[in-house]
Amino acid sequence: xxxxxxxxxxxxxxxxxxxxxxxxxxxxxxxxxxxxxxxxxxxxxxxxxxxxxxxxxxxxxxxxxxxxxxxxxxxxxxxxxxxxxxxxxxxxxxxxxxxxxxxxxxxxxxxxxxxxxxxxxxxxxxxxxxxxxxxxxxxxxxxxxxxxxxxxxxxxxxxxxxxxxxxxxxxxxxxxxxxxxxxxxxxxxxxxxxxxxxxxxxxxxxxxxxxxxxxxxxxxxxxxxxxxxxxxxxxxxxxxxxxxxxxxxxxxxxxxxxxxxxxxxxxxxxxxxxxxx
Amino acid sequence: xxxxxxxxxxxxxxxxxxxxxxxxxxxxxxxxxxxxxxxxxxxxxxxxxxxxxxxxxxxxxxxxxxxxxxxxxxxxxxxxxxxxxxxxxxxxxxxxxxxxxxxxxxxxxxxxxxxxxxxxxxxxxxxxxxxxxxxxxxxxxxxxxxxxxxxxxxxxxxxxxxxxxxxxxxxxxxxxxxxxxxxxxxxxxxxxxxxxxxxxxxxxxxxxxxxxxxxxxxxxxxxxxxxxxxxxxxxxxxxxxxxxxxxxxxxxxxxxxxxxxxxxxxxxxxxxxxxxxxxxxxxxxxxxxxxxxxxxxxxxxxxxxxxxxxxxxxxxxxxxxxxxx
Ligand SMILES: Nc1ncnc2c1ncn2[C@@H]1O[C@H](COP(=O)(O)OP(=O)(O)OP(=O)(O)O)[C@@H](O)[C@H]1O
Ligand SMILES: [Mg+2]
Numbered sequence: 001x002x003x004x005x006x007x008x009x010x011x012x013x014x015x016x017x018x019x020x021x022x023x024x025x026x027x028x029x030x031x032x033x034x035x036x037x038x039x040x041x042x043x044x045x046x047x048x049x050x051x052x053x054x055x056x057x058x059x060x061x062x063x064x065x066x067x068x069x070x071x072x073x074x075x076x077x078x079x080x081x082x083x084x085x086x087x088x089x090x091x092x093x094x095x096x097x098x099x100x101x102x103x104x105x106x107x108x109x110x111x112x113x114x115x116x117x118x119x120x121x122x123x124x125x126x127x128x129x130x131x132x133x134x135x136x137x138x139x140x141x142x143x144x145x146x147x148x149x150x151x152x153x154x155x156x157x158x159x160x161x162x163x164x165x166x167x168x169x170x171x172x173x174x175x176x177x178x179x180x181x182x183x184x185x186x187x188x189x190x191x192x193x194x195x196x197x198x199x200x201x202x203x204x205x206x207x208x209x210x211x212x213x214x215x216x217x218x219x220x221x222x223x224x225x226x227x228x229x230x231x232x233x234x235x236x237x238x239x240x241x242x243x244x245x246x247x248x249x250x251x252x253x254x255x256x257x258x259x260x261x262x263x264x265x266x267x268x269x270x271x272x273x274x275x276x277x
Numbered sequence: 278x279x280x281x282x283x284x285x286x287x288x289x290x291x292x293x294x295x296x297x298x299x300x301x302x303x304x305x306x307x308x309x310x311x312x313x314x315x316x317x318x319x320x321x322x323x324x325x326x327x328x329x330x331x332x333x334x335x336x337x338x339x340x341x342x343x344x345x346x347x348x349x350x351x352x353x354x355x356x357x358x359x360x361x362x363x364x365x366x367x368x369x370x371x372x373x374x375x376x377x378x379x380x381x382x383x384x385x386x387x388x389x390x391x392x393x394x395x396x397x398x399x400x401x402x403x404x405x406x407x408x409x410x411x412x413x414x415x416x417x418x419x420x421x422x423x424x425x426x427x428x429x430x431x432x433x434x435x436x437x438x439x440x441x442x443x444x445x446x447x448x449x450x451x452x453x454x455x456x457x458x459x460x461x462x463x464x465x466x467x468x469x470x471x472x473x474x475x476x477x478x479x480x481x482x483x484x485x486x487x488x489x490x491x492x493x494x495x496x497x498x499x500x501x502x503x504x505x506x507x508x509x510x511x512x513x514x515x516x517x518x519x520x521x522x523x524x525x526x527x528x529x530x531x532x533x534x535x536x537x538x539x540x541x542x543x544x545x546x547x548x549x550x551x552x553x554x555x556x557x558x559x560x561x562x563x564x565x566x567x568x569x570x571x572x573x574x575x576x577x578x579x580x581x582x583x584x585x586x587x588x589x590x591x592x593x594x595x596x597x598x599x600x601x602x
Contacts (some may be wrong), residue, residue: 101517103494115487118506118598127501128491129560178491 024049024216025070025107025186029085030268033118034077038243039065043250045235050212054231054256055220058271061237063220065110067188070218071107072100088186104130108184110192110222114171116163116178121155122164124174128182143180149177150203168195171270172244176204186216193226205230224272227256234259236268323595333570343430344571350537350553352561357568359575361537365547366579369454370522372460372543377522378515380462381469383437385511388470389477390499402474407468407530417531421452425532428456432544449544452534458543460528465518472517476510477503509595516587523580550576 002177025047040062047053047070072093073082086093093103108128116124122196125142125173134141142159145150151173155166163174172195179187189208193201208217208230221227227234234252237244252259252268263269336344340357347358383509384405388398432449441447449455484506488498504511534546535556550572557569 071490073486073490077484098281101489101492101494103492104490107491111483111486111490113483115481117484117487117502118508120597131491131497131501162599175487182491196498268281 005216006274022049024046024089025218026087027066027070028085028087029066029082029084031081031084032062032069032074033079033081035079037249038245040237040248042237043237043248045250045253047216047218048233049216050214051232052217052230053209054116054227055218055232055237056222056224056271057229057236057237057248057251058239059222060246061239061260062249063237064190065248066227066237067114067190067220068109070186070188071109073104074108079245092159098115105182106184107186108174108179108180108182110176110187110189112190112194114168114195115236116171118162118164120160121166121174122159125177125181127178132182134182140237142177145181146174148180148207149173150200150207151177167271169197169200170196172196173197173200173204176207180211184215187211188218188235190220191222192219193221193223201226224260224274228260231256236263236265236271238267240273278437278574285289288564305520326574329570329574329577333574335568335573336571338570340568341595344568347573348537348539351584355564357565357571359550359553359572361539362550362553362572363575363579364539364553365454365533366523366549366576367547369458369461369547370519371527372454372458373465373522374515374519376458376466377460377518378469381466381518384466384470384475384513385473385477385514386499388474390495390503402471405465405467405470408463411469413464413525413527414531415442416460416464419527420532421457422511424456424459425449425451427461436544439473443541444543447540447545448543450546453544453550454533455543457529457547457549458595461522461525462534463522464525464528467520468521469514471512473507473511473583476507476514479510480506495533505598509591512587512591512594516591519583519587520580523583524551525557526574530555 014277023046027045031045057063068074069082070086122142125145125172126138129141151170154170193204236251237248239248252263252265260272287363344358346360348360349356349358368532378437388401427450435445436448488502529549530552535548537548554569554573
């Protein structure tokens with residue numbers, strides 16, 4: 001499942017003008033269905049190594065759907081159907097031979113709603129480490145992850161308490177700590193800051209910027225400022241209602257500055273200026 | 278009243294207003310009914326304990342605690358002891374809990390963790406709940422005519438090959454602990470399974486997502502996340518199942534052999550408190566009835582203790598896994 005230089009190069013060649021260190025994940029999405037409902041169509045999203053790719057767009061345009069297709073989270077939904085290709089270091093993760101469990105070990109996820117496990121704070125963070133058979137200093141890694149997620153000071157005296165006893169915002173940071181504890185190669189974050197106060201939000205944003213030194217991050221956000229602050233690349237999704245249904249698609253993707261300041265599409269311009277929904 | 282000052286602040290075109298006096302009356306009415314029901318249960322339990330205790334009093338003063346630790350039940354000699362029955366009650370119920378609990382939880386996992394299409398799972402759930410509707414006499418008859426003949430060759434083979442192991446130290450000649458415990462296990466299965474199913478179904482979808490999102494396999498998700506999350510509910514299921522096993526009467530009276538002996542052997546006949554009560558009451562005279570009342574009190578005490586311990590364990594699990602709220 002690890003980097004194959006030849007295939008990485010091949011994957012990169014299909015991406016539109018990759019800059020930086022190459023493309024870690026390349027999502028060539030053709031159609032995504034929930035049952036008969038076409039949720040997203042024709043979107044090509046290369047995720048570059050050591051970059052933060054921001055996904056923006058109106059509610060219901062399929063940002064979460066696309067994000068969750070990147071680590072096969074949507075496989076849990078029986079009605080879900082993915083047509084297209086998502087390559088990770090050149091390997092198609094939707095290949096029949098690929099076990100989604102393995103995909104999710106390398107591609108971690110932070111969800112839109114906090115979802116800590118019904119176990120102690122410590123065990124929550126140590127969960128992934130134990131799952132992966134980590135043999136080193138568990139305490140150290142748990143502290144590091146909690147530090148990284150900006151909640152160490154709040155929880156360090158009650159690591160034995162249940163993760164569910166925390167406030168909503170604390171729970172979300174606990175979930176971030178849980179996701180980064182195993183240091184996955186790619187981190188998918190679905191509006192990780194929507195339940196956080198501005199201080200914690202800033203801390204998590206700093207964390208993302210720190211993390212991208214080593215990892216690759218995809219971030220869904222409704223906060224334009226956040227996208228501008230942290231995203232290197234921004235993907236704007238829109239909703240196509242011309243077929244009588246609401247189907248999301250990628251309108252435009254490019255360097256964040258360009259998408260926000262001189263977008264190519266009229267739709268993007270209207271959205272980033274707040275001229276619609 | 279606070280609502281008066283709110284009334285004055287109200288904009289004239291606003292729809293908001295205080296609950297009407299009828300609403301308040303209804304509210305108070307419901308509260309009164311709820312309190313009355315709760316109190317009634319307490320009174321009922323207290324009444325039963327007192328009534329049985331009162332009837333048992335002569336026996337208690339006559340036999341003392343020795344009643345609980347001796348093994349003879351001799352009506353002629355007026356010597357009574359219920360140690361074998363206490364042993365048989367606990368032993369058969371623990372075996373049933375072990376079997377029924379394990380299978381019940383396994384079935385609950387099977388029915389809730391996407392092993393079956395939702396519709397089929399619903400059908401299975403109904404079938405298991407139907408098991409609970411089978412009268413206990415039917416289970417007893419089934420045990421006598423089907424289970425015991427099936428069990429006997431297996432049991433006797435085990436006794437021949439591994440007779441040295443205390444559990445197999447006797448052969449099975451007819452009724453005995455093993456058929457009784459097996460039937461008991463089947464009888465508590467629906468209780469354990471359906472309450473565990475409820476506990477597992479209550480787990481929010483986002484928890485499952487979180488587990489799979491960490492890269493767990495299905496079994497890792499079930500064992501490391503789903504079961505701990507449902508722990509307090511599953512423990513409740515086990516406590517209720519155990520309580521049911523302790524008090525089950527008819528099927529046991531038919532299957533356990535009503536023999537007052539203490540043996541580890543699974544194939545030896547034994548007796549339980551409930552079976553003793555059921556089989557001795559109809560023909561009991563004055564003296565024996567007093568002793569039986571004492572035995573009933575002992576059964577009641579065991580049940581209450583088991584429930585209290587179960588509650589404490591559940592509370593501990595809730596505190597450990599869930600928030601203290
Ligand atoms: N499990 C599901 N089953 C059926 N339809 C779904 C499911 N999840 C999402 N959808 C549909 O897919 C479309 C895209 O949803 P998605 O959650 O990806 O939107 P989003 O861009 O993340 O929105 P938001 O910004 O509000 O989170 C919506 O029309 C939604 O109704
Ligand atoms: Mg979303």
